[in-house]
Amino acid sequence: MTAPTSTPKIQLIGVKKRFGSKVVLDGVDLTIEKQSSVVIIGGSGTGKSVTVKCILGILRPEEGTILVDGEDITHIGGAARDRVMKKFGMLFQGSALFDSLPVWENVAFGLIQGHGVPRSKARDIAIQKLAKVGLTEDVAFLSPAELSGGMQKRVGLARAIAADPQIIFFDEPTTGLDPIMADIINDLIISTVKDVGATALSITHDMVSARKISDHIAMLYGGRIIWTGPTGEIDNSGNPYVEQFIHGRAEGPIKMAVKA
Amino acid sequence: MNFLASIGRAVLTVLAHIGRLALFTGQALAGLGSPPIYGRLILSQIMRIGYYSLPVVGLTAFFTGGVLALQIYLGGNRFGAESIVPQVTVLAITRELGPVIAGLMIAGRVGAAIAAEIGTMKVTEQIDALTTLATNPMKYLVVPRIVAAVISMPILTAIGDSIGVLGGYAVSVYSLDFTGYTYLKNTMDFAHREDITSGLIKAAVFGFIVALMGCYNGFNSKGGAQGVGNATTNAVVTSSILILAADYVLTAILFHK
Numbered sequence: 001m002t003a004p005t006s007t008p009k010i011q012l013i014g015v016k017k018r019f020g021s022k023v024v025l026d027g028v029d030l031t032i033e034k035q036s037s038v039v040i041i042g043g044s045g046t047g048k049s050v051t052v053k054c055i056l057g058i059l060r061p062e063e064g065t066i067l068v069d070g071e072d073i074t075h076i077g078g079a080a081r082d083r084v085m086k087k088f089g090m091l092f093q094g095s096a097l098f099d100s101l102p103v104w105e106n107v108a109f110g111l112i113q114g115h116g117v118p119r120s121k122a123r124d125i126a127i128q129k130l131a132k133v134g135l136t137e138d139v140a141f142l143s144p145a146e147l148s149g150g151m152q153k154r155v156g157l158a159r160a161i162a163a164d165p166q167i168i169f170f171d172e173p174t175t176g177l178d179p180i181m182a183d184i185i186n187d188l189i190i191s192t193v194k195d196v197g198a199t200a201l202s203i204t205h206d207m208v209s210a211r212k213i214s215d216h217i218a219m220l221y222g223g224r225i226i227w228t229g230p231t232g233e234i235d236n237s238g239n240p241y242v243e244q245f246i247h248g249r250a251e252g253p254i255k256m257a258v259k260a
Numbered sequence: 261m262n263f264l265a266s267i268g269r270a271v272l273t274v275l276a277h278i279g280r281l282a283l284f285t286g287q288a289l290a291g292l293g294s295p296p297i298y299g300r301l302i303l304s305q306i307m308r309i310g311y312y313s314l315p316v317v318g319l320t321a322f323f324t325g326g327v328l329a330l331q332i333y334l335g336g337n338r339f340g341a342e343s344i345v346p347q348v349t350v351l352a353i354t355r356e357l358g359p360v361i362a363g364l365m366i367a368g369r370v371g372a373a374i375a376a377e378i379g380t381m382k383v384t385e386q387i388d389a390l391t392t393l394a395t396n397p398m399k400y401l402v403v404p405r406i407v408a409a410v411i412s413m414p415i416l417t418a419i420g421d422s423i424g425v426l427g428g429y430a431v432s433v434y435s436l437d438f439t440g441y442t443y444l445k446n447t448m449d450f451a452h453r454e455d456i457t458s459g460l461i462k463a464a465v466f467g468f469i470v471a472l473m474g475c476y477n478g479f480n481s482k483g484g485a486q487g488v489g490n491a492t493t494n495a496v497v498t499s500s501i502l503i504l505a506a507d508y509v510l511t512a513i514l515f516h517k
Binding site for chain 1: 396
């Protein structure tokens, strides 16, 4: 995305993924440099989440290569996958908090299970991370079901940064939030990513959020990345698909499948 | 032609399900033999599957033992064989009804709960979240439930067997004029160790089936509330059918002469 200075943090080369006869990713090429913040934009169902899930190893692409720090992780499993997963943190669209665990244990989960940190130490770290996203200690002992949507997003963010990951993924971080809370979450994303020194890959169709949290934007359409560039240049992309999308116009080359 | 195509599609769907289930079972068994072992989760599942199922298994076992004694008495009465009530009751309870009734009750109570819980975790991306937190969902969710069910079911069945015999005793003594001492002596004299152990082996297998089908259907649930509902129904139905099928196979193997 930026001028290459070293090995890219993440590189996708010709990644293809289909579900049955439906081709979702049809040769995605994307390069993300270290400590950059990239947002993938695109309409619903264009494969943004599938792209991230392929990087995370939740889905396996049929073709193509995914490199993290130059290492091919496309088909790795077992201990090698566990080692790579420790580099990742993820904020899910619906927060995906474990409702059987209290808030602090949600935040500390990766530390306890993935990194073998003792529970008492992990609880202290969880409370520190909750403070970073603006939540007080008393929240730590509540159940996720007792929190509002905005608070759940904050807890999800605290969980994503708990183990100081090198790469953080954000899946529709502001969807379903009111504009003020969405802006608060955007600010938290910027500050926490900078704080941790991580590389960020976000997916969203919220252009306000995309402009705010990214330094580069890539647009996914028809299973391919059709435009990439610095965030400041997106208004002058010269790409009719990008222009239609960022201005939210019904008329243009992008045709939404609407059943009568 | 359309008719043949629909038959072909149905066959392919069934074969795909069998293949997926075989792969899932293989992954679960592989997870059993490799660290990490989540001891705390296994203990909490033993409480959920075993301890909290005691009332329902105990009640059904009691009434099953009672009705069994009554039916044997009424049937035996036709050819003057009323006295075989304790012997046939203990045999039927320990070999068949104890493990099967416990298995079906656990399928309804625990299999459904496992499928609903894991299904909800699937549709709310909690299972994906586990993966991103460097935790293998098979080892964290499936293995503890299978281990807990395989441990709990024989214990539940042993308790259910005792309560079932007690149900037969209560009906025989208080309704059919048997003497308590004679009933218990005939029961103890007639029941062999292999009658009890065969039932406990069956119970362990039924526990494996219930936990496996609950987890499998939960993991494969799609969509929202309806998908979770379908997963729950499928878990109970497939577990129940597999329990009865496995019961026949195990009986044929364990009592093969």
